[in-house]
Amino acid sequence: MKDAFIELKGLTKNFDSQQVLKGIDLTIYRNEFLTLLGPSGCGKTTTLRMIAGFEEPSGGEILFDGVDISKVPAYKREVNTVFQKYALFPFLNVFDNVAFGLKIKKMDKTVIEHKCMRMIELMGLKGFEKRDVSSLSGGQQQRVAIARALVNEPKVLLLDEPLGALDAKLRKEMQTELKRIQKEVGITFIFVTHDQEEALSMSDTVVVMNEGIIQQVGSPEDIYNEPENRFVASFIGDSNIIEAVMKKDLLVSFDGFDFDCVDKGFKDNENVEVVIRPEDIDLVKPEEAKLKGTVKTITFKGVHHEIIVETGNRDYLIHTTDYFEPGLEVGIRFGPDDIHVMYRMDWE
Amino acid sequence: MKHFTRLVRPYIVWMVLIVVLPLLLIVLYSFTTGGNELVNIRFTLDNFKKIGEPIYFDVFKKSMLLGIVSVLICLVFGYTLAYMITKYSEKAQNFLILLVTIPMWINTLLRTYAWISILSDNGLLNRLLVLLGLEPATMMYTDAAVMLGLVSDMLPFMVIPIHTSIRKIDKSLIEASHDLGAGNFQTFWQVIFKMSIPGVINGVMMTFLLSISTFVIPKLLGGGQYMLIGNLIETQFISVGNWNFGSAISILLTLLIVIGISLMKKFDREEKEENG
Numbered sequence: 001m002k003d004a005f006i007e008l009k010g011l012t013k014n015f016d017s018q019q020v021l022k023g024i025d026l027t028i029y030r031n032e033f034l035t036l037l038g039p040s041g042c043g044k045t046t047t048l049r050m051i052a053g054f055e056e057p058s059g060g061e062i063l064f065d066g067v068d069i070s071k072v073p074a075y076k077r078e079v080n081t082v083f084q085k086y087a088l089f090p091f092l093n094v095f096d097n098v099a100f101g102l103k104i105k106k107m108d109k110t111v112i113e114h115k116c117m118r119m120i121e122l123m124g125l126k127g128f129e130k131r132d133v134s135s136l137s138g139g140q141q142q143r144v145a146i147a148r149a150l151v152n153e154p155k156v157l158l159l160d161e162p163l164g165a166l167d168a169k170l171r172k173e174m175q176t177e178l179k180r181i182q183k184e185v186g187i188t189f190i191f192v193t194h195d196q197e198e199a200l201s202m203s204d205t206v207v208v209m210n211e212g213i214i215q216q217v218g219s220p221e222d223i224y225n226e227p228e229n230r231f232v233a234s235f236i237g238d239s240n241i242i243e244a245v246m247k248k249d250l251l252v253s254f255d256g257f258d259f260d261c262v263d264k265g266f267k268d269n270e271n272v273e274v275v276i277r278p279e280d281i282d283l284v285k286p287e288e289a290k291l292k293g294t295v296k297t298i299t300f301k302g303v304h305h306e307i308i309v310e311t312g313n314r315d316y317l318i319h320t321t322d323y324f325e326p327g328l329e330v331g332i333r334f335g336p337d338d339i340h341v342m343y344r345m346d347w348e
Numbered sequence: 349m350k351h352f353t354r355l356v357r358p359y360i361v362w363m364v365l366i367v368v369l370p371l372l373l374i375v376l377y378s379f380t381t382g383g384n385e386l387v388n389i390r391f392t393l394d395n396f397k398k399i400g401e402p403i404y405f406d407v408f409k410k411s412m413l414l415g416i417v418s419v420l421i422c423l424v425f426g427y428t429l430a431y432m433i434t435k436y437s438e439k440a441q442n443f444l445i446l447l448v449t450i451p452m453w454i455n456t457l458l459r460t461y462a463w464i465s466i467l468s469d470n471g472l473l474n475r476l477l478v479l480l481g482l483e484p485a486t487m488m489y490t491d492a493a494v495m496l497g498l499v500s501d502m503l504p505f506m507v508i509p510i511h512t513s514i515r516k517i518d519k520s521l522i523e524a525s526h527d528l529g530a531g532n533f534q535t536f537w538q539v540i541f542k543m544s545i546p547g548v549i550n551g552v553m554m555t556f557l558l559s560i561s562t563f564v565i566p567k568l569l570g571g572g573q574y575m576l577i578g579n580l581i582e583t584q585f586i587s588v589g590n591w592n593f594g595s596a597i598s599i600l601l602t603l604l605i606v607i608g609i610s611l612m613k614k615f616d617r618e619e620k621e622e623n624g
Contacts, residue, residue, distance in 0.1 A: 054523050074526040081527045087520035091542045101528035104538070152528065 003030040005188060006051065006156065011060035013046050013212075020046050022212040023060070028156075028190065029205075033182050035191045037199040038209035039235070044192045045160060047209075051190065052081050052158050064155075080149035081158040085165060086141045088133040094120070094144055095129040101152040119151040122184070139170045146178075150185060157182075159191045163198065175202050196236045200224060208232050229345050233275040240281075240316055243344070244274045252341055255313045257290045263341035273342045278319040280338035283307070289331025291316075295324045377595035395596035404580065404597075411577040415559040418498040422555050423548065425499065426506030430547075431540075433507075434514045441515070448507050456501060460568045463497050464488065467569070489571035497565040502558050506551040513547025514540060546616060553612045557605060577601050 006028040013021040021043045028034050036044035049055045051062060053074030062070045069077060080101070088097050095116060102112045120126060123143040128136065133144060142162060149157055159178075163171045179202050182189045193199055199206050200220040208215040208223060208231075216228045227233035230241055244254035249264035254274060266272060286292045293311035307318045309330060316332055324330060378396070380389040398404065433444045451459060466472045467487040474484040487493055517540060525535040563578030577597065584594030 052523075052527060054526075073531075074523070075529050075531050079527075081524070083520050083524060085518075085520065087518065087524040089521060089524070089539065089542075100525075100530075100538075104529045104534055148524075148528070 004028075005030045005065065007061075007063040007066075008047070008051075009061040009063065011047070011050065011062065012058045013043070013050065013055065014058045019058075020212050021058075024212075024214055026207060026214065026217065028188060031186055031188055032204045033179070033189045033191065033202060034205045034207065035193060035199040035203040036207050036209060037193060037196060037235075038215075039194055041211075042209040043212040044194075044209050048081075048158050048160055048190060048192045051156070052079055053077050078154055079156045079158055080152050080154040081160065082142075082145045082149050082162045084160045084162065086145040086162075088141060088144055088148070090134060092133070093129065094125060094131050094133060094136070097133055097144055098147045098151055100148060105152075115151055116147075119147045122150075122181070123147045138166050139174065142166065142174060146181065150181070154187065156188045156190060159189060161192055161194070163193070163195075171198070178202060200236070208235065210235070226340055227275060227342060229342050230273055230275075231345065233273075233340075233342065238278050238317055238319070240276045240278065240314075242274045242276070242314065244272050244341070246270045246272045246341060250336075252339060255291060255311065259290075259339060260336040261339040261341060262337050263339070266341065266343075271344050273344045275340045275342060276334055276338055278306070278317045279304070280334055281316065281318045281320075282333045283309070283318060283320060283322070283324060284331045284333045286329050286331045289333040291332040293330060293332060295326050295328045295330060298324060298326060374595045374598055377592050378599045379596075381592055395593050396600070398593055399597060399600060407575045407577060407580050408600075410575070411560055414494070414498070414576065415556055418495055418502065418559045419552055419555050421495065422499050422502050422506045423552060426503055426551060426555075427510055427544075427548070429503070430507045430511035431514060433511055441511075445508065445511060448504050451500070452504050456564055457568075459501065460497055460565055463493070463500070463569060467493055467496075488569065489574070491570075493569040494566050494574065497569045498559055498562065501562075501565060502555040505554040505558060509550035509554070510544055510547040513544045513550075517543045549612055549616045553609060556608060560605065561601065 004027050008024050008026040008028075011021055011024040012019065020041075024043070024047060036047055038044045046055060050057050050070070053069075053072065053076075057070050060070075061068045064078070089100065092100065098116045098119060099112050102115060107115075117129075120129060123146060125140065125143055125147065128140065133141060136144065145162070146157075162178075163174050166174060175198060178189070178191075191199075191202065200223070203220055205217065206220055206223045207217050210231050216223060216232045218226075223232065224236055227236060227239075233239045233241055242254050244252050246263075246266040246269065247253050247258060248268050249266070250261060252259055252261045252263070252272065252274060261274075283295075291311055293309040293316065296308045296310040296315065298308075299306045301319075304319045304321050305323060307320060307324055309316045309318060309332060311332070318332070376389075379391055379393070381392050381394065399408070429448070433441055433448075436444060464471070468474075469484065469486060469488065471487075473487065477484050521539055521543070522535060525539045530538055561578050563576065563582050566574045566576045567579055567582075581594050581597050581601070584590050584597065588594075
């Protein structure tokens with residue numbers, strides 16, 4: 001697993017006078033499922049397109065097994081792409097779409113037939129070979145696009161928001177499916193999305209990007225539980241982000257109270273930010289907690305209720321399965337390991 | 349809505365008067381003898397039989413051949429030009445297409461006269477040849493001159509539909525082709541050309557129509573002896589005065605064009621059905 005495969009070094013990209021990538025350093029390992037996650041315009045798609053060879057970097061290097069490929073044209077790279085809107089060839093049927101790459105490589109007819117049929121089967125498209133691609137549903141077209149890319153046996157598969165056009169149920173199915181396919185073919189997947197849930201449920205590694213800069217690289221658990229800054233915390237899931245002061249190791253102060261925590265390594269009295277996930281907060285009787293407030297709104301969300309509790313300093317967002325009447329006086333309680341301390345960002 | 353459909357009525361009357369009625373008259377003339385006097389007309393098929401005579405049949409053959417060759421030349425140049433134009437920025441493309449269409453604003457007759465002043469024995473081109481120390485050449489009244497005039501006249505009708513169809517191609521299809529290992533040459537033949545076929549069909553259809561019914565260009569650049577279907581019809585009506593025979597040729601030409609268009613349309617539709 002810890003076998004460095006693709007390395008991006010100081011990668012930058014300017015469009016006209018605007019710099020959309022401001023120096024990306026990233027190591028991608030063999031056989032990992034890596035996701036580039038961020039809001040639109042954060043540079044995630046540009047990064048992917050540079051790995052594919054559709055854009056040339058303005059600066060920096062892209063290393064494949066230690067060799068710089070940033071000047072190699074797309075058609076000579078050992079990567080294949082699944083495009084956002086599939087980009088299937090409308091004048092070819094399913095089989096010929098899948099066979100496109102192998103035919104270009106002038107492979108033997110029987111080999112092409114064999115490989116394509118195996119891939120069509122793997123994608124659950126058996127029986128659709130002769131169909132027009134436009135007669136297929138979104139999910140089926142998606143599978144054809146994946147088959148068309150994978151049949152070339154690339155070392156890396158690039159996926160540019162491939163699930164964006166599918167409905168919610170199909171998205172879920174394809175997420176599981178993609179993970180299964182990645183395990184089965186055993187190659188590196190680089191996946192681009194703006195959907196944090198998608199990123200968390202599929203990836204081995206998540207790269208959170210914003211404004212052309214990598215904000216955090218880590219496993220989905222790290223990204224969710226230990227966000228490095230306010231941007232990551234607010235982009236990944238709901239959270240309460242509170243400005244605080246780190247009194248000393250293991251003691252943080254906000255909203256007029258000192259709280260025990262598990263973080264250390266900050267300077268004494270350093271200005272920090274604290275993130276508390278809404279599901280980590282318990283609502284108790286007022287006398288059982290330091291922080292007190294009144295229930296402002298309660299919204300039913302299916303599995304849980306989303307409650308906003310108003311305190312003198314701020315509103316807290318809480319997820320709980322219990323019901324609390326609006327106007328009720330409550331105490332807000334959380335434990336030391338529910339508090340996560342982050343460096344405060346200069347901007348915003 | 350009923351209110352507005354009434355507004356169409358004068359237009360319908362107008363159409364009947366200036367399009368349908370003359371057409372019906374041409375049909376009538378083509379099946380009759382007796383010239384312009386509608387009083388003593390006699391129905392006959394002789395006019396159509398006459399087209400089968402070698403001299404007239406040769407004119408048809410020559411016209412067809414010239415039409416096909418000029419369309420093919422036009423296709424090669426028009427496609428190249430249209431494809432090159434798509435390589436520029438959106439703004440530059442609009443400007444270049446405007447340049448291509450500008451000649452269409454000028455009357456064919458004037459444009460053809462312009463060619464005469466370029467191609468004639470002491471025209472621009474020959475003077476340039478003499479200046480360069482070369483032998484002057486006779487260019488007027490040759491097949492090449494007619495071809496040049498035809499192709500330059502038809503080129504915009506070929507370039508515009510092809511350019512539109514290439515411009516419409518989703519860029520990600522071209523990227524997908526590169527992604528799957530196809531270089532520029534293979535991507536052109538495997539993706540861009542195939543996606544532009546509807547434009548090619550439209551262009552071929554329009555230019556073939558133009559080339560087969562032309563009479564100004566062959567008359568001016570090919571000289572009086574240069575006979576194409578268009579010229580044949582013109583002489584029958586204007587010089588010979590045999591309106592009945594002229595009408596028969598016109599009807600046959602119209603039929604040929606209708607058959608041509610419907611064949612193309614059918615091909616186009618099958619193409620579309622194949623693609624969905």
